[in-house]
Every structure is written in structure tokens, then in C-alpha cells.
Amino acid sequence: MCLAVPGRVLSVAEVDGTRMAEVDFGGVRKDVCLEFVPDVGVGEYVVVHVGFAIQRLDEASARETLAHFERIGILDEEFGGGFTRLAGQAGADR
Amino acid sequence: MCLAVPGRVLSVAEVDGTRMAEVDFGGVRKDVCLEFVPDVGVGEYVVVHVGFAIQRLDEASARETLAHFERIGILDEEFGGGFTRLAGQAGADR
Amino acid sequence: MTAGLDFENWTCPVPLRDHPAIVMGHGGGGAMSAELVEHLFLPGYGAAGAGELGDCAVVEAGGVRLAFSTDSFVVRPMFFPGGSIGDLAVNGTVNDLAMSGATPLYLSAAFILQEGTALADIGRIAAAMGAAASAAGVRLVTGDTKVVDRRSGDGVYVNTAGVGMLAPGVDIAPRRATAGDAVLVSGDLGVHGVAVLSCREGVEFGTGVSSDTAPLHGLVAAMLATGADVHVLRDPTRGGVAASLNEIARAAGVGVELGERDLPVPPAVADACSLLGLDPLQVANEGKLLAFVPPDSADAVLDAMRAHPLGAGARRIGTCVPDHPGMVVARTALGGTRVVTMPIGEQLPRIC
Amino acid sequence: MTAGLDFENWTCPVPLRDHPAIVMGHGGGGAMSAELVEHLFLPGYGAAGAGELGDCAVVEAGGVRLAFSTDSFVVRPMFFPGGSIGDLAVNGTVNDLAMSGATPLYLSAAFILQEGTALADIGRIAAAMGAAASAAGVRLVTGDTKVVDRRSGDGVYVNTAGVGMLAPGVDIAPRRATAGDAVLVSGDLGVHGVAVLSCREGVEFGTGVSSDTAPLHGLVAAMLATGADVHVLRDPTRGGVAASLNEIARAAGVGVELGERDLPVPPAVADACSLLGLDPLQVANEGKLLAFVPPDSADAVLDAMRAHPLGAGARRIGTCVPDHPGMVVARTALGGTRVVTMPIGEQLPRIC
């Protein structure tokens, strides 16, 4: 359900009493309703579904998640001692 | 004004309370309203304009007119003595 | 690709200026259609446009002379007495090829289908095309199908293009019409147009008339077999004999004189035209041809035509004359004359 | 002419039975389009229908091998970033000829005009056709114009048919795809489709993407000049790479394996597809070609392509395989596989 994609707010304008933005999706631009993310401003990222921003995209969190993916397999926080053995098996599986 | 052509009534029928006929125009057939020629029957000729019979065609009169055209130039009723000379001039004109 | 062309300030040259938009008459095959080609398509094509974009082009490939023609068919209704849009689509292109003297060989068929069109209707049209192609001895070799929105189409539109081959020496074209030529027609005029009109919305009438749609290249072959130097052939489709003869008269800079008493207008066509106020010379034919032949071969060509099933009703209807170049004049039954004008656009029933 | 055929009781064979009428999907260039040809047109044409009514036919006239193709163009809007219906009408037919290895020579142009269409728009289209034909070195030699009712058309529909000539020995056709062949593409995928979609009603979006419409016979000539035995060429237009590869796989009874990481999908196309939920492999191209070439000539052909302005972005995207005949499979970036299906009908934006 619910194809939603992240885009960056290029500009904000009020149209017919509604807060609208031009949002850039990597070169593709669409008009998007900002009413549900009232404090998002130009330059920020939003998650857009059928022409509506349904959430602000938290860039810090995105970076953290990616960093966590990078770390994974190096740190072993979740599996404790068993990790190294299991990771080895997994690698062999592929 | 007023392209109207003679056609022969093939059949008569009442449609929605209106007297209609199928009329034959030498192979071409059209539905025609007969309300203005209430006593015309099958086999008779009518003069038809935009789907309405506007007059009964008087066949006897038509025949008489043609016969009159045939006679013309033979009888000399209208011009009296001057006719023959004038007719001769006309022929030379052509 | 289109650099250097000023699209935004493009305006149509006269006389199209009077019509900023397409009206039905632009498709009538008469003066308005010709003006679109002359003032809009040819200037648009520029150097890439060749010749006069006529019904059929004669081109050369690898030393072989080819005839190449296209037509789109949008006739309504799609099925009419004596045929369908499918028959026309095949015979129309076959005939445009044949009018250059070519032997038709291959056809393409491209469909623009309106959503909602019954597949059964399309099947009937395809079957009619197959049967007509078989009868004409041509093959349907390539095709295309597009679908348009319900509000943007109307049932089936068919385009056919055709390729044929010319025998060496054959040179048949409007520009070859010569004063003195006998003008021949292969049979009764106006039957196709009357058949279609008889089932057109708002005009419907009963008639025994059926479309004359037929492939004419066999008849042409019989005419050429006489050895006559046939100057011009033309199938008088949209716009009828009036449009075809006016085009030929203009292309060759000659006049045409018709004898009204010699025109083979069958009574049912004459009557339908009387009823609706139409001129039989402007009514479309789909299985007839006009020919301009030197006077001394007229009888031989007429004999050859009459010996062919599609030319049984052939007759001479006029003469190509040096007077009034570009004009077609008819001598009336009463002995007067009238100008046979190029139809402007659509034929309309008259009340007056 | 059509005697012996039972029109009244005609019913469509399966699987068309499920759709008694045309829906938009029948024109999408995918499975439904193919089924119309297979189950309706070919049976209708009977003996007069030749081959598979593909994009382009190779025929013979007077000892010369000709390529012959037709396409109707109904693209909306008529003007879009990078081109117009006029450019497509010329380049589309030029390319269908080129994909058989022919040198395109002559085009016909037939218009179906909706009443009310601005003459200025038609003039722009004609000028675009002229410019495109000049750029492609082909000539517009014959034409036709029809006008349809306001409610029965939509601006301008153009049909072009084209005739080209094949050099001796050239044999390029889908059936020649062979296991082991390298599958090449001449450049970025999906730009035309995205450009058109970006200005389509209800979907409009801003993008810097322009249509890639271009004539490809020059590129083909450069590829053939390597001496390589090119097996198949195809311009992945409607239905995109997915439709073209599926057709080739079925025609030749081979499988195709693509590497998703090798597909040249430019970011703007990928992003537009992400936004709308479309598969870039199903998006139309109008200036790209797919080629199947023997593996040992792949590098030479790629080099030749890259040396040509229209092949600068050429790359190898896959391999023709003996496995899963008739199917196209992509190896995903993660190392999994997915089937690349034949598109069914129209591409629709998804919310899910």
C-alpha cells in the first residue's frame, strides 16, 4: 500500500488558503499540499503520497540508519558472542 | 426556394397520431407526412418538400400540360397571324 | 531537428487565413482540401516534400519504378449497402496505385480504434479487407493498431498504404491531359455516394443502390493492353467527377468539355440527387475510373473497357479542349453551357 | 467480395472473448495489442494476410528487396518536451524500416483532423515532419487528409507509411535471436515516455527530460559497417524494452537475461517512475534501439555504436539464453531474479 517518496521542498506558497509547495524528487517536480506538515520549510525533505506530504523526513535519522547499516557486521551488539559464527554461516550460504 | 419533388404514395400509416406515408421517388423512398393532404391515398402522387406533402400532384393536369407543349407551334392560338413569321425568326436565331 | 523554424509566430498563408481552424469542408476532397495541401502541408514539408503529394507517387528504388499511395478511411456508417469501410480501404488504395498504371502488390493496414468498438465489427472489417485483398491479388503485409479515447474517435478508422510496380514506359499522370483527348468513364456515376448517403444519420432514405467499390487495376491492364497511350487515369472518389476533372484541368492547363446528355447517371442516383438537391457530378464513386486518351485510340480503349466486367458501362463523356484552361464546362441537354465547379467542401442536402 | 463469410454470427476467438469491445489496453503495445493481431486481424485477412503483420515487412518487387512499414500516431499531447507528433510520425516509421536493416527512402503522410483543430497547430506539425524528414534524408511523396467530427477525433492523428531498400544479404529479424547473443541498447532508457507523461492531463509534473525522438538508420548503418551479423534490431517504443524483449524471446523461442545494474536508466527517469509507480522497462523510447549480436562481435558493434552520436550511451544489458524460452528475466541489483513480464495494456500510475 501507499507508494510514498521523499522530496525536497523548493518553495512554499498559499493557494486558495491552502499551504502548497513545489517539491523536487531528484529532478521531477510536483505541487504538493503541505497542510499536514505545517512547520516544514524550504529545503527540508518530506514524504509525499498522492500529492500530500504525510510526514517530514528526518534527515538525521536517515543518516543514522545508514551509518548503522555500515556498522552492522562490525559491531556485534545484538548477538553477543554467537555473532561471528552465525555471520560466517550466512556468508557460506550465499 | 423550396426544392420539392413529386413522389408516389406506396403506403399510408398512422404514427403517433400523425398520418405518414412511404413515398417513392423513382426508386428512392422516404417517409413523408401526409397531414396537409388528408385525402391522398396509395398510388397517388404528391409534391414533397422537407418531408411533407404540400400538395397533391394533379396527374391529369400534368398530362395536359405536356400535351399542350406538344401542340405548341402547331396551333397558333395566341399570336394569330403573326406567329409563323416570328417562329421562323426564332429558329434562325439559334 | 526543427531549429530555425519560428513556430510561435507561425500563421497560415492566405487563403487559409479565413479559417483559423479545421471545418468539415477541409476533408471534402474539394477546393478546401487542395488548399490545405498547397498552403499548409507543402510549405511545412519544405525540401522534404516531393511533388504535389497527390493520390499516388511514382518513385524509384534500385532501378525499379514503384507506385506508392496512402489513404485513411473514415466513412460513416462503417457498413453500407454493397460494402464496408474494409472494402473501401483495400480498393481505394489499390485504385490509387492502379491510376498510375501500376500493378498493386502490397498493402499496409493501420487501425485507429475507438474504445468501446465491438470486436465483432472489427472482425467483420478485417474479413472484408482480407476478402477484398484476395480479390485484388494484393497482400496485407504490415500493420499497426492504436486505441483512442471514447470521446476522441468513432468506431474504426483505417489507413492503408500500398506499393505497386510500374511496367517500363508507363507514364500516366494528370499533367499529360492533352487538348483533343477523349474523356471516358468506366460506368454509372454516383452509386457509391448515394448508397452511403442513404444510411447516413439525418438523411436516411430507402434505395436499391449499392456501392460500386471494386479494384480497378484489372480494368486498367485491359486498357493498356490495347497499346493506347493512356494519358490520365483517375478514380473519381470524394468530390466526384467534378473534383477529379477540375484537378486534371488545372494540372495540365487544359479545359474539359462534358456532354451532360452523355453522363451515365442512373435514374436512382438522379432521383436521390433531385430529392436532396445534390449534383451527381459531385457524388463519390469507388469503382469507376476516368480516362483521358488520344482521340484516335478512344474507340479501341472503350471496346477494351466494355469487354471487362468492371467497364461494361464505359462511355465517352467529353473532350479535352484548349479553351478555358483549368475549367470544366458541361453542355446541357438543352444546348446551353454551365461551368462544373470544383466542390468547395462537404456536400450538403439543400432545401432550395 | 465477402461472400461465404458469416458476419452475423461472427464471434471473437478466445482469449478475446473476455473483452467484447475495445478498451484502452488494446492499444498499449503489449499483450492485448498482440492478441488483437493474432486472434482478430490475421484470421480476418485469411490468405491475403502475410507473415505476422509486424512493425515492418520485407517484400520483393522487380528483384529489389523492399522494407515496408506503417504506423499511426495518436500521442497526446501533440507537443511535448523535445518534439511533437510530427517528429514521431517521421522517426517512428523511419526507425521501423531501419530495424529491418533497410535504408528508408520514401514516406507517405495521412492526416485525420478533428474539426476545430487550429491550422497553426497543423502547420507546426507539418513543419516538424518536414524538418525530421530532411534530417533523416527521406522524402514525403504522397498524402491524404480526412476531417472527422468534433466528437469523433482529437486534434491531429497522423499515419505514415514508409518504403526502404535492403542491401543484399541483410537479414535482421526477431526470429534470428540466438542463445549466446549479446543484448545491446543504444542509450538511456525511458526518456521519451517520461517526457510525454510529464505533460499528460492528470499526471503533469516538472522535469528536465526531453523526448529522445531521432532517426536511427544512420546508427544501424554504422553497426552493419562493422561486418557483424546483426541478428535482431528493435526500437523499444510502446511497451518499452519489456515488450520488445518479450516479443523477440517468443518469436525466436529463446530466453533473455538482463542485468538490472546494467540498464541505463537515467536518474530523472528512475525518479519519475518511483513517483508514479512505473517500471522503466515498460516506458516508451523513440530514439533508441535494442540489438542482438553474436557474442564475438559485441565489442566491435558497441564501439561502432559509441562512435555514432545516437549511440554514445550504448551498452550491453544482457544475454540471450537457451533457458526459459519466451521469457525475459532480470537479475536484480541484490542478486535475486525477477521475471520481466509483457505489459498487458496501458501503463497506469499506481498509488501502491
Add this chain to the structure above:
Amino acid sequence: MKYLDEFSDPDLAGKLLAQIHAATTRPWALMEVCGGQTHSIIRHGIDQLLPDGIEMIHGPGCPVCVTGLETIDKALAIAARPDVIFCSFGDMLRVPGSAQDLFGVKSAGGDVRVVYSPLDALTIARQNPDRQVVFFGIGFETTAPANAMTVYQARRLGIGNFSLLVSHVLVPPAIAAIMESPRCRVQAFLAAGHVCSVMGTGEYPALAARYRVPIVVTGFEPLDILEGIRQTVVQLEAGRHEVANAYPRAVRDEGNPAAMAMLRDVFEVTDRTWRGIGTIPGSGWRLSSRYREFDAEHRFDVTGVRAAESPLCRAGEVLQGLRKPNQCAAFGKQCTPRTPLGATMVSAEGACAAYYAYRRLDLVATS
């Protein structure tokens, strides 16, 4: 067609022509009132065969030509409405209003349909209950009964979405107006046969007497026209000015009583502006107050539409026989059948259009 073909016989035409030539000793200017007769004369080349002295002046009897510019503009305004299906006889579609014609309205999206009969429009109204169907009710006394019957039927059958845009014109007031014109050259009239099929000949004796002109009721086939001319010339040569009926197979003196009764019920006399001529008092019919609800002009409130004709156009004088078309400065220049300034250039029967085709041969022949 029976009773058409017989009246086209060339041999009999020759006899009639010989009679006309024989009868003519002086020049005479005859007006055929009816455009259908003009059409027939030109199509068969009849005027070329008449004695040099006989001049046929083409009268204002083409409904396409004389329907007022204002009426056309009202038709265009109504036809352009999205809720309307506008039905018309075919020959009205190319008649120019102030800015365009019905073809133009159609090409811009108006639902404009050609019908053969007003009854077809009524059928369309029944088939499209959610649309307004308007019929363009133009024409002379011949056409008026058809339109009257159609409105009568609409009321009788309760077809509320049907209405009529009415602009009927009447022949006798036009004849009077022509004769009242100070520069009038007309010496006799061929009266319009089919108008008389409906209305009879009762209005003509007073006109013939008042203006001292022969009036011969005339049909449309070549022999009919020649006979009408023959009878007219005979009267003129003899100094008579009587009403005669040269079309007795289709015209009775009393006209068609059923049609006339219907006309009296549905229509009432009104002043009418004739295109190119001006307003002629009492020369038109409009819907009577009993049928006001079926009047498209009121239903769609176009009563305020006003229009002015091209100042170049001399169609009024042409229609009154005061000027030949080629004596108009715009003829063949600004004004051609493709770019008509006046309605007489529109219809095939229009005098200007007829001359345009005709003159071309004259010019070639005399050059």
C-alpha cells in the same frame, strides 16, 4: 423521376424556346422570384438560349440568402450552447453570420446536425430528453407548414425540450417592396410555384393590378420555366398584366387549405428584415403567442442579439435586380464563395455565387 424527367425534354424545350423567340419583339426584364428557379435556369443554361432582349433578374427567393444576419447570429449563439443540439437544413451551415458560420460553431464544439426534415429534429429531441433540441426554422411559405406542423406536434406530444428558431419570409410583400423601389426595372414576375402550392394565387391579382405586371406562377423544371417565360412574354408583348398559372399540376388557386389553417394557428405576421434588403413590413411569420413557449429566441434569450452587415456588400440591390453581381466592387475580390461577404455569395442559388462560376467562363470566352 416521373413528372420531373418529362418536364426536361430537350425537344419540347426547343419548341418552347422557338415560341419565346417568336414572341419577343422588344427587351423585357423578368424576375424569377425563386432561387430554385435561378438554380434551374443556370444549371440548364436556359438564359443563354433566350432572346438577347430577355433579361432574367434573379429575385430574393433563396431562403438561405435572405435570412437576416441577426437571425444567423442568434442561431450561432444558440448552437454554441453546450446544452443544445442545433438542427438545420444542410444549406444553412455555410451561411456566414457576423463572425462565422454554423460549420465554425460545430468545429468549435457545438452540436450542429444536418437533418432532412424538421420532423427529424423532433425525433432527435425525443431521443435526447436531457438536451435542448433547436430547429432552425427558416424558409418561405413552402417550408413554413412543415415547421408549423413540427411545433404543433411538439406541443401535442409534450416534447418540452424542442424549440424552433423561426425566421420565415413571405413572397407577396417582397414583390410589393421590389415594385415600390424607385429604381425598379422588373416588368414581370415568374411566381414561385411551390409557394403557391401552399398559399394559392389569391394574393397576386391585386399586385398585378397595382403594379401593372404580369405574374405567372411557374414550376422548376426546364419546360416549366420556359413555359412561365413564354406566358410572361406573351402578356408583356400584348400589354397585359394578369395572373396566370403555368404550373397547374402542383398549384391550385386556393392553395392548400389544411396547410394554411395550420399556418394561421402557429404563426402570426411580423415585420421581417431580409438580408441585404432591409426590413419589409409584414413580410414574415413568427410563432404566435400560443406557441411562444416553443420559441428558441425566448427560451435562450437571444432577443438582444444585434448585427450589422458588411458595408461593402450590395446584395440588397442585387436581390432587387438593381445591380448585377459583377457590378459590386467586392465581387470576386473580397467576396468569393469561399469568403462570402453577403448571403447571395453563399448559396448555390445565390445570384452572386451563380455569377461567380458563370462569369469565369464568360471571361475566358471573351478574352
Add this chain to the structure above:
Amino acid sequence: MKYLDEFSDPDLAGKLLAQIHAATTRPWALMEVCGGQTHSIIRHGIDQLLPDGIEMIHGPGCPVCVTGLETIDKALAIAARPDVIFCSFGDMLRVPGSAQDLFGVKSAGGDVRVVYSPLDALTIARQNPDRQVVFFGIGFETTAPANAMTVYQARRLGIGNFSLLVSHVLVPPAIAAIMESPRCRVQAFLAAGHVCSVMGTGEYPALAARYRVPIVVTGFEPLDILEGIRQTVVQLEAGRHEVANAYPRAVRDEGNPAAMAMLRDVFEVTDRTWRGIGTIPGSGWRLSSRYREFDAEHRFDVTGVRAAESPLCRAGEVLQGLRKPNQCAAFGKQCTPRTPLGATMVSAEGACAAYYAYRRLDLVATS
């Protein structure tokens, strides 16, 4: 696209896969609730790369698949009306109702238009004041705010010719219904990320506790899905059943308060029939009484439409993970993407459609 491409990186995917393989010691049946996640899994071949023991069960999270047959039939009935412009998301056009689909209605003359956003439908309504414009408002909690805002704007701007055919479905009641099913095999859920972007995670702890299943809020890119699976497996292996958020860049625990406020104003909870599943109490939203006048169902009186699904179709069991598509007797026979019996064969995300494409390669590969 930024924040899409980074989350598709193959190298990081390999690391996450290694972790999953390392973590997995036993077979687990996980359900991705959302059709968008199903699409991503199949498109990227993720399930082929998972440990053999990990089974991904495709959940009922495709709005195209679960919108009730009766709702589709109501849409078809409204779309067929000549006064209506029916606007829809593109993927609803091929969904079969009892007799046909919206493409069929369109081909029969219905004015059916694809829009990207419900706001586009509102624009169409303003441009066509004489037509009724209806938007087909389907979808989960993600889509509901857009539809709610559109109706709110219609009322605020006084656009009376706009209405909404509403059939929203809700995820948490569906999860409960799946878990209550006697044959349920699901051991953990990947929760639908964008639903949680709107609604937050507040409803999940009770479900996780009650059914003792891990629930991991998951995004849609390959790395997001792998991370969701990884966290789920880690919990399962550890015997935990907690709610976790593996999609923190787009999901906050509290959801989107502005959107939730709008939803409370415009919608109210109702029982909803899920296609192929049946009626789930309290699993849908309909327009609240304040917005009743914008309810297309009432405006066009289709409340009486009733429909029955194909008796052959096992979509309900497929959607609940009780049956694989190829365990349906109609699969690939009576039911194909061209001739779908159930909605799960319609959408590209539908489990049956996905299997249809997928299975073909399996069959080839194993033959």
C-alpha cells in the same frame, strides 16, 4: 532520488542479509502487511536471498486488492452515469467488479479519468461546474488524509459538484483479524511504514502483547525491508514480541497529529468488508455525518448495490497467508492477470499476480 537510492545499496544489503542468515536458526513465517513491501520484495528478488526457513507471507495491504467487490460495483454504477466525471487512481481501473471494470465503463462511454491526487479531481470539479465529479477514495490510513483534506476543501470552497466514494480500510483491525483466524501461521509482522507515518505506532503494543508477535515498522526500499526482517528475526530468535521502528526517518511514534486531527473530523469508524476476506468489525472509515452531503454513495443512491464474489476464488485465504496462490485451483487456469477472478490477481502487488509472473520462472527452472 535522495533517500531512495542510498537505501538500495547492494553492498549494505549483503551485510544485512548476512546478519539475517546468521540470526536465523529456525523457520519463521513473517507477514509483510503492505502491498508496496510485497512489490519491493518481488521486484528486488529479496525472498530468494533469505534463509530457506524464512517464509514471507504477503499480507492484505494492497488497497486495490482489498477494496470490496460491492464498492467496486458502486463505483462502476456511478462512473457509468452520463452526468458524472469519475476520477480514480490509475491502479483501480483494471480491478474487476461483478461484471466489468472501470476501463470497461470508460469504453462504454463513461467519463473515467486517472488522476495523481484527489486534489486533481477537485480541480476538475471546479473546471466542470455543470458535471458531477466523483473521486474514488480508497486506500489505507496513508491515503485517507489526502481524501479527507480534499473533502474538507470542497466544503470550505463550496464546490458542491464534488463528492467522494469512500472505502477506507485500517491496518490494526486487519492484523487482529489475521491473528484471530484459527489457521493463522503468522509469527511476526513487518508493519506498513507509511501507514505509521500518519498514525504512529500507538496501536501496536497492545497487538504485539495480545498475540505475542513482534511488530517491526518497516520501510519500502530493499535495505528497509531487510532491516525490518532482520529486527523481526532477532526478536523471534530471542523469544521477544515487541514493537520496534525500523523506519525512523519517516515514522514517529506519535504519527502525524495534523493528519490525525483531519481524519477525526472527516471520517468515522465503520465495519468494512475486505475483498476476499469478509467483514472485519471496525476496520474502515466512512465519511462522518458532518460530511454526508459529499458522500457519493448517498448522492447517487447506490446504497442498494449488492455483489457476490466468485465462489472459486480463495483470495481471502491467500490474503491471510493461509494458502499460497498456486494452491488455488483456479490459479493460472480460470484466473490469470488478463482474466482475474479475485483482486489479488489484478494489482501488480497482488499476491496471486506476483506468483503468476514468478511461478513461470520457477516452473521453467525446475522443469
